[in-house]
Amino acid sequence: MRPRHWWLTGAGVLLAVIAGVAFVHHYTFVDTRIYLGAVRLWISGGGLYAYAAPGSGLGFTYPPFAALVMAPFAWLPDEVMGWGSLLVSVAALTLVLTVVLRPVADRYGWSRGRTLAVALPVALLTEPVRQTLGMGQVDLVLFALITADLVALRRAARAGDRVTAAPGGPRTAESAVRRRWNSGSWAGVGIGLAAAFKLTPALFIVYLLVTGQHRAARTAIITAAAATVTTALLVPRTTVQFFGATLWQTDRVGRTDVSENQSLAGLLARLTDTPHQPAALWTAVALAALIVGLARARQAHLNGDQLAAFTLVGLTAGLVSPVSWTHHLTFLLPAVVILLDTAWHRRLAGEAGRAAEVRLAAASVVLVLTIASPFWFVLHRLPATSHYADGWPGVVAENAIALLLVVLVIALPHRLGTDLRSRRSPARPVRAQLIDARDRG
Numbered sequence: 001m002r003p004r005h006w007w008l009t010g011a012g013v014l015l016a017v018i019a020g021v022a023f024v025h026h027y028t029f030v031d032t033r034i035y036l037g038a039v040r041l042w043i044s045g046g047g048l049y050a051y052a053a054p055g056s057g058l059g060f061t062y063p064p065f066a067a068l069v070m071a072p073f074a075w076l077p078d079e080v081m082g083w084g085s086l087l088v089s090v091a092a093l094t095l096v097l098t099v100v101l102r103p104v105a106d107r108y109g110w111s112r113g114r115t116l117a118v119a120l121p122v123a124l125l126t127e128p129v130r131q132t133l134g135m136g137q138v139d140l141v142l143f144a145l146i147t148a149d150l151v152a153l154r155r156a157a158r159a160g161d162r163v164t165a166a167p168g169g170p171r172t173a174e175s176a177v178r179r180r181w182n183s184g185s186w187a188g189v190g191i192g193l194a195a196a197f198k199l200t201p202a203l204f205i206v207y208l209l210v211t212g213q214h215r216a217a218r219t220a221i222i223t224a225a226a227a228t229v230t231t232a233l234l235v236p237r238t239t240v241q242f243f244g245a246t247l248w249q250t251d252r253v254g255r256t257d258v259s260e261n262q263s264l265a266g267l268l269a270r271l272t273d274t275p276h277q278p279a280a281l282w283t284a285v286a287l288a289a290l291i292v293g294l295a296r297a298r299q300a301h302l303n304g305d306q307l308a309a310f311t312l313v314g315l316t317a318g319l320v321s322p323v324s325w326t327h328h329l330t331f332l333l334p335a336v337v338i339l340l341d342t343a344w345h346r347r348l349a350g351e352a353g354r355a356a357e358v359r360l361a362a363a364s365v366v367l368v369l370t371i372a373s374p375f376w377f378v379l380h381r382l383p384a385t386s387h388y389a390d391g392w393p394g395v396v397a398e399n400a401i402a403l404l405l406v407v408l409v410i411a412l413p414h415r416l417g418t419d420l421r422s423r424r425s426p427a428r429p430v431r432a433q434l435i436d437a438r439d440r441g
Contacts, residue, residue, distance in 0.1 A: 027134025029082030034058055035136075036081060039067050039074045048238050049246045061246075064238045065196045065231040066138075082136045089133055092144035093123060099147050100307060100334050104341050123333055127373040127401070131327035138197070143330040145190035146201060150310050152187030153216060157306075187216040192223025196231075199247075200328070203317040207309070210294055211301045256322065257382060259375045262401040263324035264289060270380075270387040270399060277322075286320040293319070293409045300414035308414035311335050315412070319405045326401060332370045335408050339363035342413045359413070366404065374400045 038051035038060035048067055051059045060067065073081055097119050098112075105115040123129055132139045188208070194201035202224070208217035232239040256276045257269035264286050268277040293316025300309040314331025318324040343359035374397035380387045388395060396403070 027130075029078060029085070029134070029136035030056075032082045032085055032136025033078045035060060035062075035070055036074055036076075036078055039070050042067060042238070043071060043074055047241070049241060062198055063196065063228070063231070064235050064242055065227050066198065067238070068231055068234065069197065085136045085138070086133050089138075089140040090124075092140045093129060094120060096140070096144050096147045096333075097123060099151055100337050103307075104337065108344065122367075126333065126367075126370045127326045128328070128330045128332060128370070131325070132330070135327060137327045139327050139330050142194040142198060142201060145194045146204060146310065146314070148190040149187050149204075149216065149220075150306055152185075152190075153213065153306055156185065156187055156216075185215075186219070187213075188219025188221075189223050191216075192220040192225075193227065195220065195224040196227035200317050200321050203320075204310070204313055207294060207297055207313045211298050211309070213301075255382075257387065259379045259398050260325055261323050262318075262326055262329065262375070262399075262405065263321050264319050264402065264406075265322045266324070267399050267402040270395070273382070273387050275382055289406070289409060290316060290320050292316075296409065296412070303414055305414035307334055308338055308412065311338060312409060312412060315405055315409050319402075319409055326373060329401065329405070332366065332404075332408075335412055336363055336367045336370065338412060338415070339366060342415060345415065366408070369400055369404055374398070 034051075034053045034056075037053060038048055041051045042048040048060055048064065053059065073084075076084070094116070097116055101115050101119055102112055104110075105112045124133075128139065131137065191201060191204045191208070195205060205217055205220045205224070208214070208220060228239075255269075256265050257274065258266070259270075261269075265277040265282050268282050268285065269275065272278060293312055297309040297312040297316070300306075300312060311331050311334045315329075315335065318329045318331070321328070339359055340363045343356050343363055378390050378394045378397045380389055380394075380398060387398060390397075
């Protein structure tokens with residue numbers, strides 16, 4: 001191992017220790033306790049959505065399909081379920097980082113293992129991951145399900161290229177399961193399951209439709225519908241209650257203006273210093289953000305950067321959702337990777353000017369904000385404290401993540417044909433290829 005790799009690995013281990021200490025001292029699996037309490041009440045004959053957690057009064061907010069998935073674990077003690085959820089979530093995060101980082105590492109000739117060893121502890125420090133693990137949330141598992149479809153779509157594209165390149169060529173002997181895996185024909189299953197578990201990922205189905213990926217869209221719709229209909233057949237009253245009443249009771253998750261809500265709605269509520277966002281203004285701004293986000297995701301897809309496309313959809317979903325707690329914003333992680341990749345790309349291509357430095361600085365700012373989450377230092381609660389109590393610096397700090405989402409949806413770059421250049425190759429040819437392949441931002 002070269003000295004610089006020892007240094008990087010040591011830094012990764014140190015960050016992992018810091019992340020572990022921060023986690024142990026500040027989190028108590030509060031959301032796991034709420035979910036288990038609601039599911040236990042439901043199993044015993046009570047209403048799933050009637051549960052109110054002691055102290056906070058918060059209850060179950062996911063569709064009944066999520067409750068069915070959690071039901072087999074209701075007998076576990078809260079702490080056991082919380083730590084089990086943490087381990088599963090870390091495994092899911094590791095898989096996602098492997099998918100996101102492997103093409104980048106291969107293009108630059110970096111070691112895949114060492115790249116992951118440095119990236120994982122850094123990811124553990126970020127706000128979405130800290131909150132997901134510490135509160136016992138499911139967002140990293142949903143993140144992994146959606147990323148699985150990114151893998152499937154890449155495989156489908158490469159399978160199509162192989163067929164086009166060698167029509168009528170000899171077929172290799174392989175099992176039906178392996179052939180299906182390599183063909184990526186299962187694309188859409190992960191998004192469908194995520195959308196059935198939690199409604200926000202349904203925006204990825206819209207993305208698949210607007211980009212003409214109709215087979216994956218159909219698979220996602222069928223998967224989500226099958227999970228929802230099956231749940232309705234098993235627990236019809238609870239399903240009717242959720243879709244007929246609970247879904248529309250937005251006050252169940254708290255007031256819109258609370259600092260932890262970093263969506264557009266939360267941003268507008270805080271800027272107007274009111275508990276809830278102005279409805280007409282929010283509708284117009286959210287619709288504009290939705291159009292811009294999907295349009296940019298479509299362009300990234302057309303230019304061959306499926307990761308950037310997925311990231312833009314994920315960021316847009318967090319922006320336009322009425323409530324986006326920071327543990328929802330997992331797609332900030334690939335946004336950092338994309339910014340670092342484009343900055344390094346420009347430096348290797350020997351571009352003149354400040355383009356590479358600007359992108360490297362942008363990646364650093366995004367990473368720092370994602371780790372620091374400045375709003376925790378200026379929490380305001382109406383009516384006791386105005387959102388303008390700390391002046392404009394406080395306003396910016398309290399809305400930093402929401403503003404970051406706006407900037408990324410508008411300006412996150414994508415990389416021309418990056419999904420077609422993800423196989424391992426020597427570092428020297430990669431440098432030469434980078435000179436001809438320009439970023440699209």
